[in-house]
Amino acid sequence: MQVKLSDLGMRQRPSDITRLMTFALKQPNMLSLAAGFTDNESLPIEDIRELVEEIADSGAKGKTTLQYGTNKGRDRLRSLLAKRIRSLDTIHESQLDEKNLFISNGSQQALYLAIQTLCDPGDFVLIEQPTYFVFLEILQGFGVNAVAMPMREDGEIDLAGLERLLSQFESTGNLDKIKALYLVSYFSNPSGHCVSEKVKSDIGSLLSRQKVPIAVIEDAAYRELYYQHPFESRSTVVLESFNQLPVLYTSTLTKPYASGLKVGYAYCSDTKWLNSMLSVKGKQDFGTANFAQAILEYALASGRFDTHLTSLRGLYQSKMLTLHESLGDSLKSLGWEWEEPKGGLYLWLKSPNEMRTDGESQFHKSCIENGVFYVPGNLCHHGNEIRSQIRLSFGSLNLADIREAANRFLAAAESMTVSAIT
Amino acid sequence: MQVKLSDLGMRQRPSDITRLMTFALKQPNMLSLAAGFTDNESLPIEDIRELVEEIADSGAKGKTTLQYGTNKGRDRLRSLLAKRIRSLDTIHESQLDEKNLFISNGSQQALYLAIQTLCDPGDFVLIEQPTYFVFLEILQGFGVNAVAMPMREDGEIDLAGLERLLSQFESTGNLDKIKALYLVSYFSNPSGHCVSEKVKSDIGSLLSRQKVPIAVIEDAAYRELYYQHPFESRSTVVLESFNQLPVLYTSTLTKPYASGLKVGYAYCSDTKWLNSMLSVKGKQDFGTANFAQAILEYALASGRFDTHLTSLRGLYQSKMLTLHESLGDSLKSLGWEWEEPKGGLYLWLKSPNEMRTDGESQFHKSCIENGVFYVPGNLCHHGNEIRSQIRLSFGSLNLADIREAANRFLAAAESMTVSAIT
Structure with a gap:
């Protein structure tokens, strides 16, 4: 070519x-x-002013927020984010190792790295109907085929239909070209739909029964942007049926705080896949802007974020x-x-x-x-x-x-x- | 595959x-x-504090620095950077259209996008000996072959040797697989070498005589980090012999100011190539962090940067x-x-x-x-x-x-x- x-x-x-x-x-x-776009009026510019004051007042430690950081991201920020996922999923420290978490340029970059490292042109990725449209553009950009999963009337994935779909791929010898299943699982962009824990869990069981490993990419960008109550469904990071599957959980500090800072994060259960994504990130930018990360780290630690x-x-x-x-x-x-x-x-x-x-x-x-x-x-x-x-x-x-x-x-x-x- | x-x-x-x-x-x-890494002691944290003050004090305009920006980058910043290149190259406005300039996550991302959009696995890119080693990693990551150009004792490219090299590629029918020539032209990483205007100009002439278009990527990351005097060599953006060649000129606001902000920029003379890079950037992050861009825009406009x-x-x-x-x-x-x-x-x-x-x-x-x-x-x-x-x-x-x-x-x-x- x-x-x-x-x-x-x-x-x-x-x-x-x-x-x-x-x-x-x-x-x-x-x-x-x-x-x-997020709300203009409420953008936390006064928070940012004070957080930058705090950083500037913290001596050498503050100054080095203007230095290069590491490719993976700031240790304390990653630790705070690991805690955050644990708290949302009510799990113990041992079940979520922050070593497997990295910081990205918005969750967008994590999704991009996921597909770049998993797929070759002609591969397939399973998607919901409807799904996040920029993700479809990522697939198209890599020459990867989106395969719409059959959906129920209530917006959930039709498990029996998905099973038939997988069988069809198996019977044509193409099962090993399905590289991932992509879920926008909380207050979906675009539909607002949440995937129930039961359905999510059943997906894990179904994928675990397949003869080839199919990765799961859970996009939780809107998980914390509920109005009254969090949606009661634990993530693929913790659900037992996903234990044997490579899982990537992506989210962002952008949408719930200040989109102009563009800091996202991702947890990956598969060390090889994680290292592969980090290797590509090392070539794309060798690390997300350290200063933007520091602002969000201070915002999380001080409680201002919440x-x-x-x-x-x-x-x-x-x-x-x-x-x-x-x-x-x-x-x-x-x-x-x-x-x-x-x-x-x-x-x-x-x-x-x-x-x-x-x-x-x-x-x-x-x-x-x-x-x-x-x-x-x-x-x-x-x-x-x-x-x-x-x-x-x-x-x-x-x-x-x-x-x-x-x-x-x-x-x-x-x-x-x-x-x-x- | x-x-x-x-x-x-x-x-x-x-x-x-x-x-x-x-x-x-x-x-x-x-x-x-x-x-x-850049110098720790001199990192301009007080500048940043005051710039953020200024942004925070500027009302709605300041607040929206925390909103998403455009994929290409902030208009005023791009305009200031276009002016900056013009001033370094002493050219008129008409010769450098800021429409062709975009903001990237450090100049690293621009180099990455350049290779991602230009090359397929098995293609060739001409490099100096020695060259920026992360660029070699980018090539390797895309399965692109680096081809070392013959060099003179004084660190300049050996034009006659380069001509022979191109002839060899032509005689084996592989000339059209050479997609770009990469130059680290000012105070090179790693050698500190600068490419003279004469050599640069001759490269343009030589490439213009080839039967296929070979793009030129000029990495000017250290151009402004001279000690006493700028190196007297205009860039490929303005040199006449490059007029008919696709040129990408990359530089950064990171090394000469605060590496933790990670904002670079690139000027591309070829609109198709530019749009192709922007399309990929739209999928990777749809725009570099707006707030980091704003800090550098204010730093440039106020004279603090200089x-x-x-x-x-x-x-x-x-x-x-x-x-x-x-x-x-x-x-x-x-x-x-x-x-x-x-x-x-x-x-x-x-x-x-x-x-x-x-x-x-x-x-x-x-x-x-x-x-x-x-x-x-x-x-x-x-x-x-x-x-x-x-x-x-x-x-x-x-x-x-x-x-x-x-x-x-x-x-x-x-x-x-x-x-x-x-």
Whole structure:
């Protein structure tokens, strides 16, 4: 396979998330319910000011936060994060060794490293429907095939269907090309769905019975962004049925605090896989920015992180409710469907009569004309023709703008109904 | 090509730089002249405190430095950096469009993206002897072959030799597999060498005459870390002979200011290649940490960056002189050779009678026993058997420790001479 410079543009298609984020940032009059930005008003700049004061006041130790760090990340931060996972999963120290945890440039980089080290072009990765759309772009970038798992009506993976799917791969001799199963298990981007412990546990049992090892990548980016209560489902790090499987658990300090710091983390149960990811990270950047890590380490250690997170939970719930209620009965009476999430940053809508909502659709155009922007749901799917869903993010807009955006969205929805009647 | 999980450890060999940096950080009694860390004492923590104050005081604009940014990087920072390159190269605005400039996680990520988008396994990249050893690891990680260019005695590329090399590739039908030529053109890591404008310009002419486009990657990480005067050689961005070639110019705000912030930048003359790199970056992290970028943007705009850099120049010169003079006549009398650099962080030593200095050598063991650590020069070579060179970094140690490290190094060198005699 030879690639000439003139073909370079063909090697990578433009990233949808990049395009959407850039578009949203450059259209000041557009109200964007698209990009998964976090709330602007509540960004903890005063916290950061004081944390940097604290770092600057701590002498030589503070100064060296401006030095290179290690490839794996700051020891104390990794220790605090290991404790954090243990506490969420109520497990003992011995069951989660912080040696297996590393810091990444957002959880995004950990997902990228996972696929880069696991897969070759032509391999397969199992995904939920819908799934995190940037993950689909990562797969596409490496020439890896996404395989949508059969889903139940309630948004859970259909275990019997998954078993049949695996059998089909086995019967065609392709089972060993399935390298991973990807789960967005808490307040999913885009659907807000949580995977129950029972289903998760059954997945572990099913995969453990296969003749080849299939890695599990659990993306827990929104796990702590619940509104009232954590979702009661332990992670693949601790569930017994995953004991014999290579597991990567990824999460982030970005979404629940300050996305501009871009610090994520990952725990990997398989030492070889971990070392392989670290080796690639050593070439990409030999370590995430030490200073950004230090700020988050101090934020976690001082309790500021959790204080902020607690206030964010209430804030996002009120933003969610504002969008949910502003669309409310009016939109439902037009036949749109969605569920009220219990955490995360998104509403996941289904259009009436499978009306198309993709980027080429009349509805999408109508929304842009009305000054509101969303993520077409088809970007979150692969290998099917579902084009009638929409992800709305209420993360970045303030309450007044959320109401206005909802009105614009409603106007677009109503115009479609009118044009369908007339 | 199938890779099973059990083979994962084989896909990537451990990174030398990662190993060295970790080793150096974990041996408190070892004096490390190995890793290219920057000076600890002078790290600008007070600058950072005040810059964060300034950001925090600037209202909504300041707050949004904690929000996601764009994939390409902050507009104002990119504009300031474009101006900076223009000023170094004394060119007009029209000749360098800041649209073609993006921000990366240190210049390391830009180098990684360059190879990831240009090359397929089995391709070739031309390198200097010696060259930046982490770049060799990037090539190895992608299965790309490094091809050492013939060099003159004075450290410049031998143009006639390079022409013969290209002819050989053409005659075997492999010319189109050479994807890039990599130059570390200012105060090179590891040799301190600068590429003259004449040689650089001739390289452009030679490459322009080839039947296939060969990209040029100019690594200018140390360009501004001169001691007294900038090295008088314009970059490939502006030199006329490169006009028709795809050029990537990479540099960093890390080495000359605060390595813990990890912000680099790259200018690419080829829009397709640029977009290809940005597309991959969109998948790796969709943008370098916005807050770290903002700190450096404010540091550049306020003049703090340049004030600090000016003081660093004097500091590194005095550190270089301390190491240079501490080794001085004693080491030279043993037959060791090196030149006094005019910028950068390294001395590049040749051992007497080609005595081995690689990681397996008696001399390396002797240095470790004496409590001093260096980078074996063979890591900076590929495709030859040069094992008698050494890179010494004076970046991180203070003056007293540099003297002590020099004494330990001398003791090791003397012990080898004694053991050779006895």
